[in-house]
Amino acid sequence: MRILLISCNTSRTPYPVYPLGISMIAHAARRRGHVARTLDVLLDGEPGIRSAVKTFRPEIIGLSLRNIDGDEDMEPKSRLHGYKELIRCLREEISCPIVLGGSAYSLFPEAILRETRADFGIVGEGERLFCDLADRLAGGLRPAARIHYNRRSLISDLPAPARDARILGYYAAAAGIANIQTKRGCPLDCAYCDYPFLEGRHYRFRPPGEVAEELGMLRDKHGLRRFAFADAVFNDTEGRYWGIVEEIIRRKIKISWTAFFKPRAFTAREVGALKASGLRSAEWGTDCSTDQTLSRMGKDFTWKEVLACNRLFTAAGIDSLHRIILGGPGEDRKTLSKGVRNILGLKNCAVSTCAGVRIFPGTRIHELALKAGAVGADDELLEPRRYFSPLVSPAAVTAAHRLVAAALPSAGPGRSPFSRARGT
Ligand code: B12
Structure with a gap:
């Protein structure tokens, strides 16, 4: 099958983020013998996408919907309209099945499928289910189920993404940061969080050597020096992240990186090792x-x-955002x-606060809100x-x-140490 995968993410805050998801789906689809091409709305725009559809004549189009809300934490604007518009343009060009996936889609599968009138949706990680669907469509079978849920079909060997050099070049110039995933899954139980739903509750790790290999390749072949680990929480509860830190140091890979961290009792020696491996800024899930x-x-x-x-990391010269x-x-x-007193007592760091907890379907916060009558059972939470x-x-x-926000000049939504990544 000729498969066209399009990243529909137009957010530029805190910086444009390379579409890792479609690179992984593309890799999986090629391994199944399909011909996969990737496009990006930010890079290609509507005209580029229309012309690629005309020349490539895809037999399936996969759309990656990453964000549903805008970048403004307190007054978010929905991205749904933009997604609907893109689908309308695609329908003008071609009548092949359109399959939705990505984190935004996965959080609101029924509502987004209904609103966009796409053909199919894949909830959660896409490699296996998207390829299964493509295989069935290739065999002339159109499944009756339109939404495919990832319950027991999570993959165990996480792929290295097939990054598209053209798209990578665009993001290297626009943001100067490459993203890389070292594991999937999160066993933590934070009341507001949907990550365990999106990625699964159990860790699935990539071998540290393979991660280091990918970092080295991105540095040597594409000139990238700055990296963001896209894991839900980098410092996993089993301490496997030390394998990656050690491998970067052992191979003398000269990079700087940032990631999401969970506060825990670090020692000065551990922070020294993180720093030696290139950690420049930590985004804390202080919450x-x-x-x-x-x-x-x-x-x-x-x-x-x-x-x-906060004390240890800032003393080591590592930026912190809570x-x-x-x-x-x-x-x-x-x-x-x-x-508020506690927050104001945090020194030499950035703090980003928000008022109230965004309710995502299926989380404990959702249960609390339902119980308190703050939202109705029929509220899809898309707004x-x-x-x-x-x-x-x-x-x-x-x-x-x-x-x-007024007391701490560095506080405010959307600010992130990731955003200081270029050139520092
Ligand atoms: C790391 C991360 C960040 C980092 C990114 C660093 C970097 N350089 O990559 C930073 C801190 C910069 C960031 C910023 C933001 N983020 Co963020 N981020 C994440 C996080 C933790 C991981 C994203 C990731 O890369 N995963 C790894 C890739 C491989 O997974 P994936 O893209 O989801 O793809 C898989 C599946 O979704 C699926 N899939 C993807 N595409 C497709 C397409 C098809 C056709 C199919 C079938 C399947 C499929 O298969 C893929 C492989 O299995 C997620 C939460 C999470 N656990 O997913 C939030 C998340 C994506 N972020 C989110 C948001 C809102 C934002 C911001 C808008 C926040 C803000 N206010 O600034 C910005 C937007 C940035 C931008 N320019 O787009 C939301 C998006 C949903 C929503 N609420 O709208 C999430 C889900 C968190 C949440 N629960 O709210 N983020």
Whole structure:
């Protein structure tokens, strides 16, 4: 089958992100004997996509929908309209099946399929299910089920993506950062988070040697020096990330990198090793600002550990950004004012707060919101809804969020150490 895979992501905040998802689907499809081509809305635009459809004449089109909301954390704008427009253009050119996938699609599969009138959707990781669907369509079988759920079909050998040099070149120039995934899955139990749903609850690791190989290849062949690990949390609970850190140091791969970290009791020696491997900035899933709210959010660390991490990492010259949600489960007036004091006590780092918790389907926050009657059972949540603890008013939470943003010049939505990646 001739398969056209298109990244539909137009977000440029904090910087344009290379479409890793379609590179992985393309790799899997080629291994199954299909001919796969990748395009990117940011790079190719509508005219480029129309002309590629005319010349390539795809037999299946796969669309990757990464973000549903805009980049503005507090007043997000839906991306759905743009996705619908693209599908309308494609339908004008060709009548082949259109298959949706990607994180945004996976979070709202029924609603987005209905709204866009695409033919099929794959929920969760796409390699196996997309190729199964392509094989069936190639054999003349059109499955009755339009939405295909990834329940027991998660792959165990994670692929190295087949990066398209043309697309990679565009992102290298636009952002200067390459992304790389070292594992999938997250066994943590944070009340608001959909990552375990998107990636599975169990870790599936790539061998450190293979990750180092990919880093070296991107550096030597494509001149990339800056990397973002796209794992849900880089420092996994089993400590397997040390294998990657050691491999980078052992192979003397000169790069700088950033990743999502979970606060834990690091030693100065460990932070030294991270720094030696090129860690330049850490984005902390701190999430709450008091012990009480941390525990209610399902976090297994304390504010003392957050402070210690911040001290150690900043002392080592590693930038830190803490992302903190105010107004989540268990927040009351006392925790709110103590939390603000705690946040203001964090030194030499950036803090990004938001007021209320974005509710994603199937999360514990969703259950709490349903129980409290804050959202109805028929609310698909495609229009963003936020959960606020019933123990404090949303106005008080918003005021605290504004206070922190005004007090810390580096705070504010969308700011990320990832965004300082170019040239530093
Ligand atoms: C790492 C990450 C970041 C990093 C990216 C660093 C980098 N250089 O790559 C940073 C911090 C920069 C970032 C920023 C943002 N992010 Co982010 N990010 C993630 C994270 C943790 C991993 C994304 C990733 O690369 N995964 C690895 C790749 C391989 O997976 P994938 O793209 O999902 O592809 C797989 C499947 O989705 C599927 N698939 C993908 N495409 C297709 C296509 C077809 C046809 C099929 C069948 C299947 C399929 O198969 C693929 C392989 O199995 C996800 C959460 C998560 N766990 O997924 C959030 C996530 C993608 N981010 C999200 C958001 C909102 C953002 C921001 C808008 C936040 C902000 N306010 O700034 C920005 C937007 C950035 C941009 N320019 O697009 C949301 C998107 C959904 C939503 N709520 O809209 C997510 C899901 C988090 C969440 N739960 O809310 N992000």
